Amino acid sequence: MVFVAALAACALASSAAAQTQTNAPGVPAAPKSPAAVSLSASRVRKFKAVDADNHTILLNRPRVITLVVGTSEDSQDGARAAGKAMYPLQGRPDFQLIVVVDLRDSIATWAPSIVTGQMRSNLDEEAVELKPYFLKNGNKGDPRKSLVVIPDFKGTICPQLGWTESSDDLRGILFGTDGREIERWDKIDDMAKLQTDVRTDQAKAAAVAKTQGSKLIQPPAPHPPLLPPILVTDPN
Numbered sequence: 418m419v420f421v422a423a424l425a426a427c428a429l430a431s432s433a434a435a436q437t438q439t440n441a442p443g444v445p446a447a448p449k450s451p452a453a454v455s456l457s458a459s460r461v462r463k464f465k466a467v468d469a470d471n472h473t474i475l476l477n478r479p480r481v482i483t484l485v486v487g488t489s490e491d492s493q494d495g496a497r498a499a500g501k502a503m504y505p506l507q508g509r510p511d512f513q514l515i516v517v518v519d520l521r522d523s524i525a526t527w528a529p530s531i532v533t534g535q536m537r538s539n540l541d542e543e544a545v546e547l548k549p550y551f552l553k554n555g556n557k558g559d560p561r562k563s564l565v566v567i568p569d570f571k572g573t574i575c576p577q578l579g580w581t582e583s584s585d586d587l588r589g590i591l592f593g594t595d596g597r598e599i600e601r602w603d604k605i606d607d608m609a610k611l612q613t614d615v616r617t618d619q620a621k622a623a624a625v626a627k628t629q630g631s632k633l634i635q636p637p638a639p640h641p642p643l644l645p646p647i648l649v650t651d652p653n
Contacts, residue, residue: 461596466574469536477592487588489519495587502608508551515565540564594622
């Protein structure tokens with residue numbers, strides 16, 4: 418009975434409100450505040466995918482420069498060359514490299530577990546090669562934990578990145594520290610220029626962070642030189 422009474426009360430209230438709106442002069446709707454419009458426009462789309470280690474990865478993680486390299490079976494040599502070009506930047510807290518392997522039209526879709534197993538094995542070997550670069554950048558962590566390869570068997574991530582069709586060319590997207598795309602390559606064939614472009618964007622991000630007092634992750638500072646040894650001379 419209480420529920421029925423509540424429904425009746427709501428109906429009466431709605432009828433009274435409708436009558437009031439009919440008799441009252443029209444009132445224009447309040448415009449959206451500029452702050453609300455700005456907030457909506459400033460939202461950054463997040464791209465997530467599952468990597469070969471079965472970890473959910475955010476491809477455009479904030480506070481770092483992220484290079485996403487898109488490769489296929491026909492461009493894997495180029496992907497390896499691009500990866501090596503990024504070796505000097507690996508281990509820095511302001512950079513991450515993600516490789517997306519487009520396998521939508523590949524025989525690899527028949528045995529995904531075997532393919533991902535081979536990817537993990539390759540990453541284990543690459544981690545050994547990367548260790549000196551990590552140490553040079555002041556990072557004593559395990560490089561293997563920073564290596565990310567995403568196999569796209571069913572087209573769950575490539576189309577989201579704008580790669581609607583498979584390609585024989587090596588492709589790439591550079592995301593800034595705010596998670597927004599700042600550069601895109603439909604064909605990567607100059608690895609030296611690729612490294613230069615990434616370094617340039619890193620320097621810009623660091624300069625902005627320093628100027629604005631931001632909490633963006635800064636690249637590690639070089640170790641200060643050791644003081645010269647103190648020489649003790651014998652007065653005699």
